Amino acid sequence: MTWFSAHSHSEFSTLDGMQSVDAMVEKAASLGQPALGLTDHGYMTGAFSLYKACRQHDMKPFPGFEAYFVDDVHDKDAPRHHLTLLAYTTAGYQSLVKLSSLSHVRPNFHKKPRFDWADLAAMASEKATDGIVCMTGCYFGPVQQAFVRGAPDAAKRITMALRNIFPTLFVEVQHHHTDHGDEWDDTKMAMALYDLAGELSLPIMVTQDCHYLHKSHGELHTLMKGVSYGAEPGDVGFPGDSYHLASSAWVQRHYEGTPIWTEGLLGAKHLLDLHTFTLPPLDRYQYVVPNVLDQPKTLEEVVNDRFAASDHWGDRRYVDAIAYEMGVIKELGMEDYFLLVYDYVSWAEENDILVMARGSATGSIVCHLLGFTQADPIYWDLTFDRFLTPDRVRPPDIDLDIEDTRRADVVSYLAEKYDLTQIGTFNRMGFDDDTGRGSVFVKYMSGQRKLLGDDFPRKLGRVKDVYDLAKVDPSTAGNLVELAKQPLRTSGGAHAAGFVLSQEGLRVTDWIPTMLIASSDTTVTQMTMDDVEDAGFVKIDLLGLRSLSTMAHALKLLGKPAGDLSWIPLDDKETMKMLRKGKPGTGIFQLEGYTAAKGCEEMKPKTVRDLILINALYRPATIDHGYTSAFIANRADSSLVTYPHAIFEKHLRETHGVPVFQEQVLAILRDLGMPVDKLNDFLTAVKGKHAQGGYSDYSDALVAGAKADFDRLCHNHGMWEGEIDRAWELVEGFAAYGFNKAHATAYALLGYQLAYLKVHHPLEFHTALLATTHGPKMKEYMAETRRVGIRLLSPDVNISGVNWTLDHDKGAIRRGLSSVLGPKAAVALAEAQPYTSVDDIIERTPSKVVTGGKNWETKGELIGVLAKLRDSRALSSLGVLPE
Numbered sequence: 001m002t003w004f005s006a007h008s009h010s011e012f013s014t015l016d017g018m019q020s021v022d023a024m025v026e027k028a029a030s031l032g033q034p035a036l037g038l039t040d041h042g043y044m045t046g047a048f049s050l051y052k053a054c055r056q057h058d059m060k061p062f063p064g065f066e067a068y069f070v071d072d073v074h075d076k077d078a079p080r081h082h083l084t085l086l087a088y089t090t091a092g093y094q095s096l097v098k099l100s101s102l103s104h105v106r107p108n109f110h111k112k113p114r115f116d117w118a119d120l121a122a123m124a125s126e127k128a129t130d131g132i133v134c135m136t137g138c139y140f141g142p143v144q145q146a147f148v149r150g151a152p153d154a155a156k157r158i159t160m161a162l163r164n165i166f167p168t169l170f171v172e173v174q175h176h177h178t179d180h181g182d183e184w185d186d187t188k189m190a191m192a193l194y195d196l197a198g199e200l201s202l203p204i205m206v207t208q209d210c211h212y213l214h215k216s217h218g219e220l221h222t223l224m225k226g227v228s229y230g231a232e233p234g235d236v237g238f239p240g241d242s243y244h245l246a247s248s249a250w251v252q253r254h255y256e257g258t259p260i261w262t263e264g265l266l267g268a269k270h271l272l273d274l275h276t277f278t279l280p281p282l283d284r285y286q287y288v289v290p291n292v293l294d295q296p297k298t299l300e301e302v303v304n305d306r307f308a309a310s311d312h313w314g315d316r317r318y319v320d321a322i323a324y325e326m327g328v329i330k331e332l333g334m335e336d337y338f339l340l341v342y343d344y345v346s347w348a349e350e351n352d353i354l355v356m357a358r359g360s361a362t363g364s365i366v367c368h369l370l371g372f373t374q375a376d377p378i379y380w381d382l383t384f385d386r387f388l389t390p391d392r393v394r395p396p397d398i399d400l401d402i403e404d405t406r407r408a409d410v411v412s413y414l415a416e417k418y419d420l421t422q423i424g425t426f427n428r429m430g431f432d433d434d435t436g437r438g439s440v441f442v443k444y445m446s447g448q449r450k451l452l453g454d455d456f457p458r459k460l461g462r463v464k465d466v467y468d469l470a471k472v473d474p475s476t477a478g479n480l481v482e483l484a485k486q487p488l489r490t491s492g493g494a495h496a497a498g499f500v501l502s503q504e505g506l507r508v509t510d511w512i513p514t515m516l517i518a519s520s521d522t523t524v525t526q527m528t529m530d531d532v533e534d535a536g537f538v539k540i541d542l543l544g545l546r547s548l549s550t551m552a553h554a555l556k557l558l559g560k561p562a563g564d565l566s567w568i569p570l571d572d573k574e575t576m577k578m579l580r581k582g583k584p585g586t587g588i589f590q591l592e593g594y595t596a597a598k599g600c601e602e603m604k605p606k607t608v609r610d611l612i613l614i615n616a617l618y619r620p621a622t623i624d625h626g627y628t629s630a631f632i633a634n635r636a637d638s639s640l641v642t643y644p645h646a647i648f649e650k651h652l653r654e655t656h657g658v659p660v661f662q663e664q665v666l667a668i669l670r671d672l673g674m675p676v677d678k679l680n681d682f683l684t685a686v687k688g689k690h691a692q693g694g695y696s697d698y699s700d701a702l703v704a705g706a707k708a709d710f711d712r713l714c715h716n717h718g719m720w721e722g723e724i725d726r727a728w729e730l731v732e733g734f735a736a737y738g739f740n741k742a743h744a745t746a747y748a749l750l751g752y753q754l755a756y757l758k759v760h761h762p763l764e765f766h767t768a769l770l771a772t773t774h775g776p777k778m779k780e781y782m783a784e785t786r787r788v789g790i791r792l793l794s795p796d797v798n799i800s801g802v803n804w805t806l807d808h809d810k811g812a813i814r815r816g817l818s819s820v821l822g823p824k825a826a827v828a829l830a831e832a833q834p835y836t837s838v839d840d841i842i843e844r845t846p847s848k849v850v851t852g853g854k855n856w857e858t859k860g861e862l863i864g865v866l867a868k869l870r871d872s873r874a875l876s877s878l879g880v881l882p883e
Contacts, residue, residue, distance in 0.1 A: 003248035003268050004028065006037035006062060007084055007138070007172070007207035011487040012045040012426060013066075015228040018212040018221050020487045021046040024245055025053035027213055031247045035060035035272060037086050037207075042068055042113040043492075044100050044513045045426065047093070048531040051279050060275045062086040062133075063093060065100055069142060073106050073116045080112065081142040083162075084135035084172055084207070088274045092131020095123065100513040100526070113515070117161075124165045133271060134162055135172035135205050139180065139189065143171075147192050148182055155192075159200060168274065170205040170267055171197035175254035176240030186240070186254075194260050205271065206264030208251050211243040212486075218242050220483050227483070228429070228490075281511055281535040287395060289336035289538055290418050290503040295343060299335040300326055302342060306369045317378050321365045325384055329366065332388070337395040337538065340501075342370045344540075345400070347413055352562035353406040354548045356750065360387040361398045362742035363663070372398060374565065375745045380612075382742045383663040385670070391677035394533055397541065399497065403552050404544030405772065411542060414499070421508045423498035423532055423539065424515060424524035429488040493517060494524045497541040500532050511535055546772055547589035547750060553768035554757050557806055568756050571607045575756045579611070580604050586784040587769045588758065589751045590615055595623070602632060611748040616660050616739035625733070631658045644727040645719055647671045652730075659734040661741035668731070672713040682706050686732055707732075763806055766790055767813050770804040785813065794873040795820060797841065798834040802826045820872040824849050825865050837878055838866065 008024060009017035017040065028036045036059060038050045047063035054061035064086035070078040087093035103113035123129050136143045136159065143162075146155035163169045173193050175186040197204050212221045222237035229236055255261040295302070303322060312318045329335060348355045349371055357372040363382035367373045377384070388396045402410055414420050494517050502508045512535070513526040525532060533539050555562060578584045582601035585591040591600060591611070599618035605611050617628045634641045634656035641657035643649040651667045652659055659665055666679050674682065685702035707728060714724045757765040766785040773781055782792060791812035799805075802823070803816035817826035832844045842853035851864030862870050862880075869875050871882050 002032065002034055003206065003251060003265055004033040004035040004037070004272075005208060005210055005245055006035075006086065006135070006205055006268070006271070007039050007066070007174070008037060008210040008245065009040055009066070010038060010046045011489045012043045013040040013211070014043075014426070014489045014491055015225075015429075016041060016211060018217065018224055018486050018488060019245070021049040022053050023213055024210075025050065025057055025059065027245050029057035029059060031245075033059070033248070035062060035275070037062035037064060037084075039064050039066040039084050039086070041066050042100070042103065043515070043526055044096065045424075045526045045528070048279070048282060048527060048534060051282055052534070060272060061277065062088060062271075062275070063277075064096060064132075066137070067099075068103070068112045068114045070114050070116050072118075073114050076107070078116075079145075080114065081145060082137040082140045083142070084137050086133045086135070086271075087131060087277055088133055088168070088271065089131030089276050090278055090280070092133075093277060093279070094510055095128040095130075095132060097511065097513045098128070098509070099123065101509065101515075104513075104515040104526075105523070120165045129166045131277075132166060133168045133170060133274070134166035135170045135207070136162070136193070137172055138174055138207075138209055139178075139186075141172070143196070144189060144193070147189065148180075148184055152192070152196075155196060156200070159196060159202070163200070163202070169202055170271070171202050173204055173206050173260055173264065174209055175251075176209065176238075176243070177254065178240035180239070187258075190255070190260055191258065194258070194263070197263070203267040203270050204260065204263040205267045206251065206255070206260065208246045209243050210245045211238070213245055215242045215244045215246075217244060217486075220479060220486065223479055223483055224486070224488060279511070279535075281506060285393070285534065285536050287337075287533075287536045287538055288503045288506055289340050290501050295339050299329070299338050299342075302339070303366055303369050306371075310369065312378075318365060321378060321384070322369075325364060325366045325388075328384075328388055328390055331390055332392060334388075334395055338366065338370065340538070341372060341398050341400075341540070343417075344410060344414055345371050348402065348406075348410055349563060351406075351409065352552075353409060354403050354552045354563055355410075356401045356545075356548065356746060358399050358401055358543075358746055359397060359743045360740055361396065362746040363387045367398065372400070373746060375742075375749050377742070380745050382745060383666060385676055385679055386663055386666060386740065386742060389677050389680055391681075395538060399541040399543060401543050401545035401548055403549040404546045405549045406552075407542060407544040411499070414540075419502035419507070421500050421502070421512075421514065422522055422524045423495040423500055423529050424517075424526055425493050425495045425528055426489040427491055427493055429490045492524070492526070494520060494522050495529060497543040498529050498532075499540050499542065500525060500537045501540065503538070506536055508537065512537075547754060549772040550587075550765075550768045551750070551754060551757075553771055554761065554764045557764040557767060558761060565753055568753050570752075572756055572759070575752065575759045576606050578759050579755055585755065587766075587781055588755045590747045591751045591755065595620075599628075608748060608752050611752055612741070612744045613655070613660065615744035615748045615751075616741070619739060622660075622739070627658055627660070627733075631656055631660065634658060644723040644730070645714070645717060647717065648727060648730065659730055659738060661744070662734075662738045663741045665731055665734050665738060669710075669713075672710075673716060674709070674713060678709075682709070686734075687738075703732075762788055762790060763808075763811065763813070767804055767806040770813060771816070794876070795869075796877050797829060797869055797874045798877045800830070800874065802830050815872075817874065820868050820874065821865060825851075835878065838862075838875065838880060841866070 005028060010019055010021045010024060011017050021038065025036055036050065036054065038046050040046060042065055044063060044065050050061045050063055064084065067083045067085055069081045069083045072078055085096060087096050099115060099119065100113070102119065103115045106114050142158050143155045146158055159171070171193050173190050175190050177186060179185045194204065212218065221243070225236035252261050303326065307313060307318065307322060329338060345355055356374050357367060361367045362373045362375050363377050363384050364387050365377050368376055492515050500508055508525065512532065514523050515526050516523055529539065552562060560567065579591065579600045582597040585597050585600060590596060595618045596614060599614040603610055603614050605614060616622070617631055622628050643652065643657060647668055650671070651664045655664065662683065666683065669679055669682060670676065685706040710728060710731065711724055714727055719727065766788070769781050770785065785792060791810070793807060793810065793812050793814040795815040795817055800814055800817050802818050805814050805816065807814050817829055828845050828849045835841050838856060841850065842856065847853050850866070852862055852866035855861050855863045856866060870880050873882060
């Protein structure tokens with residue numbers, strides 16, 4: 001008989017667990033354990049990962065969670081206890097999914113997901129507790145705490161009540177050599193539980209509360225708790241010996257001289273024998289598009305109709321490209337997926353909402369004809385194979401940028417028509433974490449300033465700063481660096497763009513638990529993006545982009561049709577002249593930052609194609625690796641350019657021998673003879689080395705295989721060893737900096753179009769820019785508006801709208817009322833315009849929103865909202881000036 005860890009916490013026990021699920025399964029397998037139980041605090045996030053990893057190691061997965069259990073969820077003061085719940089059948093897993101989801105939408109009194117006796121009774125009445133093993137939990141379980149209170153009869157009653165609910169109940173026993181300071185140590189508690197199990201004829205499960213991978217990680221875990229809560233390690237460290245993923249021999253030593261271990265082995269065997277759990281969506285991956293589409297035409301009919309209405313009808317290049325792409329899409333059975341995206345993109349078009357796909361989708365003529373992308377891939381020489389190849393299983397990513405002010409409208413449309421759930425995510429804690437929680441490293445070390453002395457760095461936000469700290473306190477710095485390498489999660493959140501759709505026979509709520517993000521009142525999946533896709537659910541990405549809102553607002557001010565940018569000429573000389581100056585790119589998408597502005601100054605763009613190069617070349621990795629400077633040098637002096645073979649010259653000539661775009665490398669590999677369905681695999685392998693920060697066993701094998709294939713293809717073309725080495729250097733080095741040309745093209749084109757508006761329609765552009773901007777950028781954009789000679793007028797209670805407005809008569813831009821007031825007051829005042837006096841304002845606007853009226857009527861003084869209007873000169877037209 002073999003013991004296994006049935007009470008284990010991964011990184012998804014936020015601010016508590018410190019190990020990845022994959023690493024846990026790998027270690028358990030190395031210890032010869034036949035199974036693993038995953039019991040994160042309130043979450044089932046790692047269930048899919050557990051299942052996939054256990055399948056690889058021929059182990060039995062027991063997904064579940066350590067539950068927060070109360071007598072009554074409506075009693076905010078009810079004491080919270082732990083119960084350990086695991087699924088051993090598929091039905092049991094689905095029941096736990098529903099229970100976990102339910103526990104997350106309860107009143108968030110203690111920021112913990114909770115359920116109570118009534119929930120369990122309801123489950124039992126529907127036989128929903130079948131297939132679930134309930135274990136009585138750790139020291140903080142309801143049975144154990146009854147013993148601590150000196151109420152053994154209550155412990156027995158609670159256990160019997162649990163047995164009436166759960167057909168499979170185990171008495172859980174843990175031992176960490178801990179003296180809890182309440183006359184109970186672990187040995188005394190273990191024996192009390194053993195006796196209770198014997199009295200009630202219940203099986204025993206011996207568990208070890210596992211929170212990190214190796215025994216040596218105990219000190220790091222204590223440091224992590226201190227960092228997380230801003231406390232001294234001694235105040236937050238776990239009591240007892242160790243909480244690592246232990247071997248059976250190590251656990252057994254805790255029960256010497258007792259019969260508990262033998263009974264625990266019998267319990268483990270009993271639980272293993274019960275296991276029949278499978279996850280059909282993972283075993284038989286097949287994505288299914290929701291069947292609620294009302295599109296009467298096939299994809300091919302829609303594409304042909306839109307092609308016929310284009311300017312390229314009959315052009316052989318377009319006909320051939322469409323035929324090739326449609327062939328791949330049909331072969332993969334992805335027509336319905338494209339129709340799904342077309343459904344909400346066409347709805348956005350009909351409702352005057354600007355959308356634009358980013359990334360490799362821009363390389364598809366089908367996506368262009370369907371309205372997903374703006375850039376014509378034939379004109380811009382883009383590649384479909386980077387987007388979709390015949391070997392793909394999942395639908396390709398079609399990430400849509402949407403006006404940020406209208407994104408909610410698109411989401412609402414989808415939510416009304418489809419069963420839509422936002423994808424969840426879990427924030428990481430690390431030196432470079434920007435979620436707010438990452439700064440706890442800084443806060444913690446700041447608290448140690450007295451110990452470290454005056455040489456302590458003023459700012460500690462990056463790993464390199466921690467290495468600097470090593471000069472002061474090598475031990476602390478080393479531990480922090482090591483801690484930063486561990487998988488650490490802080491809290492759940494909502495994915496910025498991702499949503500998942502249920503479909504017939506595969507509903508999100510049946511297989512994926514959800515959680516409530518209280519700050520935004522949003523229900524999201526507990527499982528993250530990759531796991532959601534692994535189960536066959538269709539994922540869509542909708543990203544809000546402020547620059548599209550700016551563009552849409554400017555088009556409206558100009559009286560142009562929404563979404564029609566065809567009237568903007570390409571490569572306008574005046575626009576390029578402005579961009580070559582660098583700094584005047586302020587407010588221009590992708591071209592206003594310091595690096596991009598410098599790129600415009602150095603590259604001196606004359607065409608949009610130059611802007612595409614700037615988008616790709618002026619990236620941190622590209623600059624750091626010297627490829628940007630190499631490109632500029634080669635462009636200035638062609639004698640510096642060399643090619644290892646004519647194939648390389650064919651595809652690198654336009655970039656002066658420097659591979660800038662991913663599509664260039666794919667084209668080279670294709671001409672060398674690599675099959676189309678292997679191109680993206682090769683790219684992934686080579687990029688993996690740099691993505692993982694160096695070679696690992698995994699990337700080593702992939703890169704070695706990729707190089708062997710590459711060498712063979714080069715030999716077939718008569719290249720000698722030196723040429724092959726040079727060729728590999730170009731291809732392999734590209735992985736560190738290569739950019740997606742399709743993505744660069746889409747973004748460069750939008751940036752150019754905004755720049756054109758800035759040059760030729762500055763009033764409309766700057767009005768739109770200010771009207772769609774909030775936060776720290778506002779001051780910069782106001783200064784830029786004044787710099788180009790446009791006046792900014794004060795708000796006026798009789799003229800201003802809620803937002804910035806264009807004053808054609810004065811050739812100026814007027815502040816909106818929201819620039820000085822809250823949104824409710826601004827809307828109320830704008831809706832009731834015009835006014836004849838302050839008294840008129842008071843009479844015709846709600847006093848709770850436009851405050852200060854009573855004081856004006858009784859004392860003749862302006863306070864509240866009325867005072868703000870006066871001080872901003874918004875009452876000047878009524879004869880009331882600032883004091």
